Amino acid sequence: MPERHVIVKAEVGLHARPAATFVQTAAKAALDITVAKAGGKPVNAKSILGVLSLDVRQGDTVVIRAEGEGAEELLDRLAEIASAP
Amino acid sequence: MSGTLQGIGVSPGAGFGPAHVMSRAVPPPPADVPHGGDAGAERDRALLALERVAADLQERGERAGGEGGKILQAQALMARDPGLSDGVAELVRAGKSAARAVYEGFGRYRSMLAEAGGYLGARVADLDDVRDRALAVLEGRPVADAPPAGAEPYVLVARDLAPADTALLSPDQVAAFVTEEGGPTSHTSIIARAMGVPAVVACPGATAVAPGTPVLADGSSGLVRLAPSGEEVSAARGAAAARRAALAAVTGPGATADGHAVPLLANIGGPQDLADALEHGAEGVGLYRTEFLFLGRAEAPSAEEQEAAYLEVLEAFPGGQVVVRTLDAGADKPLAFLPPPGEEPNPALGERGIRLLRLHPEVMETQLAALARAASRSTAVLRVMAPMVATAEEAALFAAACREAGLASAGVMIEVPSAALRAADLAAEADFFSVGTNDLAQYAFAADRQVAALAALHDAWQPALLDLVALAAAGAAGRDRPCGVCGEAAGDPVLACVLVGLGAASLSMSAPALPAVRAALARHSREQCRLAARAARAAASPAQARDAARAHLPGLSGLGL
Known part of the structure; x- marks a missing residue:
């Protein structure tokens, strides 16, 4: 399954505005998308509560996975949001 | 009733x-009352309620805009959360009523957020609000x-x-x-x-x-x-109308009846507050809380964005004074890009204000440079002050940073009792003082500002607080430095007279408080203010202090105060 490993650079981690932007972008796609902390249990990337409950801090690595038509482009966009400083 | x-x-x-x-205090829906039997219809009812709440929050968020709007938009995302709706649907399948399923569905995330603490812990209140709105829809109650x-x-x-x-x-x-x-x-x-x-x-x-x-x-x-x-009702309305008329009769710069000038300034959070300040006759800004520019952002605003915001405020008061407080982060105003270095069991006593800026000098330097550039493009007199200064050494450090940036006037907030007690030492380093009575009370009385049960200790008439203000003013006067007051206390017209009597050189408050303070000062001489201050400090309790001061301020009755 196509995936991206991304180091979260935002000081706020994957919380607050970065989390909202990430979830809003994921929710617009028709694909199933998951996000997990490296080695952790994946959650639905379209769930703000799921993403928040991962408690991703600055410097953590997350793994984003999606499969299907347009998955590569979508993963690139999500990786960009997750890695934005 | x-x-x-x-x-x-x-x-x-x-x-x-x-x-x-x-x-908002609604009892949880009962756990032992199952739904009527049609699980599909019950699930749809639950999901429809969540969608209605989401649409409402989103619409309100768009109308509100600003920080409040962002909170509402984030809440709308929670109400539309697919993980939440899956959980709710599953609970309904297991026999729970729609309301109970919503209650329990939120509960799973609630405990997760509460356990994480910090930023996530603070989202619990937002989540509870969404839950209570959905429950109100389901139970046919009006949304609170x-x-x-x-x-x-x-x-x-x-x-x-x-x-x-x-x-x-x-x-x-x-x-x-x-x-x-x-x-x-x-x-x-x-x-x-x-x-x-x-x-x-x-x-x-x-x-x-x-x-x-x-x-x-x-x-x-x-x-x-x-x-x-x-x-x-008509008596109360009449008194309020008489008061408004008496207030409207006094205009112009702040001064006592015998002509001692006391500049009356506005506390603002940004350019959006300027219209209100000007409308109420503010002579300048006594407290520009710059943290509102930084709050809720992933990274610090750029030097250019800061300069534009500062310049907009300076240009509203050509030739007037504008006192800017540098970023006061930490405690109840945490910033994502300025994390405290470690876990803080008591953030109000932790790395906040100037302490946090010492850890992140680049943030302070960028802000001071942006302020200096804005000042060079305006005729307003810019004064810059640091929050939470406790020692003369901190005051000296801040003053040096301001001089380095090319700023002419560097002051300190007096909000830690140690700063008031050693005001003379601080006055040797700083160009001016501004007493922040809210935090000064919090630290002097060891009483958290957020705890309602301790409100009596936050009464600004507490004689101990008046003593600290007097100490700060005397320390400043010894070095010919002005000492203003910018806490909420300055906006109480009776207390404002007392503060002037204690030696406050200027008063800064939220804009709507300005007319009453202007009128109260105009009706009393500086000597009357001094006598009122002396009487208040001689009292043993806040109520006695207020009564003792009022006895020396006969002009108040004409204002309905």
């Missing part, structure tokens, strides 16, 4: 209207929200109010605020004064008032009358 409740008046004026009670403006303004009664509650309110729809919790410096008090709406806080029994009961709230005395007579 009749009778009287007593709270603390925090925003003067008389407000009368039917009580609108915002009650402030109603929109109607024919008659109402008295908004609540346990306490959060920024999301007040984001969309306008002064036309609210006659008064009455809250069971909160204190003179809580969100409700600050928003009420900013809106110019009468308010009574820390009022026990308020949320037990039956909805629709006619309520007369006196934001000066703190008295709340239920079902008052027509005469009582």
